[in-house]
Amino acid sequence: MDKILLVEDDRTIVSNLTEYLKGQGFDVKSASGQTEALNVLREGGFELVLMDVSLEEGNGFSACSAVKSEFGLPVIFLTASGDEYSTVTGFDLGADDYIPKPFRPRELVSRIKNVLRLTGKGGGAVVRLGNVTVDTVKGAAYRNGNDLFLSALEYRLLLVFINNRGQLLTRERLLDAIWDAAGEFVNDNTLTVYIKRLRDKLEDDPQKPEIIKTVRGLGYIMER
């Protein structure tokens, strides 16, 4: 399960939170200060950092930047001072959420899961469409686990559908999204051909498309 680092110097809080979060299925490590935190992070495998901003050495904010820049992990601030200044500055420094103490453990878990989902850590950033999986972190699409080796434009076209799932996309809008944005002028049929190429790679039965559907006279739509 997701591995979390808790940066907190209050032994009681550490022990309580650790126990609670472990009970919720997280793998929890702790560190009592910034320096220790960075050392523990180097052991690798962490998905998120929970950080008390009332830390003695430094002010927590600088530690946040350090975590972000060296490890690229999401950070949630826990703080006693629920004042406006801290909130704004915390977010400005790249905190992904901010929870004033006292907080309820269940809310903490909700927010942890939420941040993991939003940041695409903990197994996110992947869109599933039937047998097809699109991983925008890797920039690749897979079908039944096999790399589809989409061409650059096929991939871009697929992203347009994915980012507008459930919405009808007109031919014009699709053409604009891929070709016109670059100031190209292409044959109208180019889109039709690309739709076919995508379907041939994505669909189980390209003759009966389930992923990219035609809405005659209007355009195409990707079902959710």
Add this chain to the structure above:
Amino acid sequence: MDKILLVEDDRTIVSNLTEYLKGQGFDVKSASGQTEALNVLREGGFELVLMDVSLEEGNGFSACSAVKSEFGLPVIFLTASGDEYSTVTGFDLGADDYIPKPFRPRELVSRIKNVLRLTGKGGGAVVRLGNVTVDTVKGAAYRNGNDLFLSALEYRLLLVFINNRGQLLTRERLLDAIWDAAGEFVNDNTLTVYIKRLRDKLEDDPQKPEIIKTVRGLGYIMER
């Protein structure tokens, strides 16, 4: 600037928040209930929905699912009841943040910007590297605003660097990330050539790379 829909039936709150958010550079529209909200959303162009969960018709939670499924927009709940139940359920239904009333306007703005950043709406999901911009939503990279037309593999290689910024990446790791994952066996020099191709497109002066740096004997690193 970012276009936001405020769903709230209290006229006073609507007028106060609208004014404040407009002052912060947001384009704010409002709706007093779920049905109206969905109609307004159909006018298009929205980036985020702020939703009061103490709405009369329905309970706000179902409206959240509707917004998510039909428009794919991030939703922030505003609520009078800061109770645990609402928080958990709100996140479960896909809310991207949850702000109990009363809240400070500045905190609201922070959280809006944060959600826009995390969800990649509002011009987010874009990574800037000097003159180069990578938009993983569009699946494209730009230099001074011009599409670089990276090939599929060039783009994938770039993503590996971006997702590991500030970390040293060995040749082996890079080769694995792009080629070995697909079970390919390629010449070791293939990577060197791709590094050059990327640099030729990304760097201002490919002879003096600033974005992808060589760490002799160890690998390559993308600076932050």
Add this chain to the structure above:
DNA sequence: AACAATTATTACAAATCTGTAACATAAGGG
């Protein structure tokens, strides 16, 4: 059923991508 309009399919050259090899240059150790 006949028709027009839309969408799908196929095939094809030109452009680009991809991997390799051969050669060039740069960096570090003795």
Add this chain to the structure above:
DNA sequence: CCCTTATGTTACAGATTTGTAATAATTGTT
């Protein structure tokens, strides 16, 4: 400074991508 090794550069052939055109199939409407 010389030598070795790592990295950079260039050029090339084969594969793939890309856009177009010609043709076929489908759909909805008379």
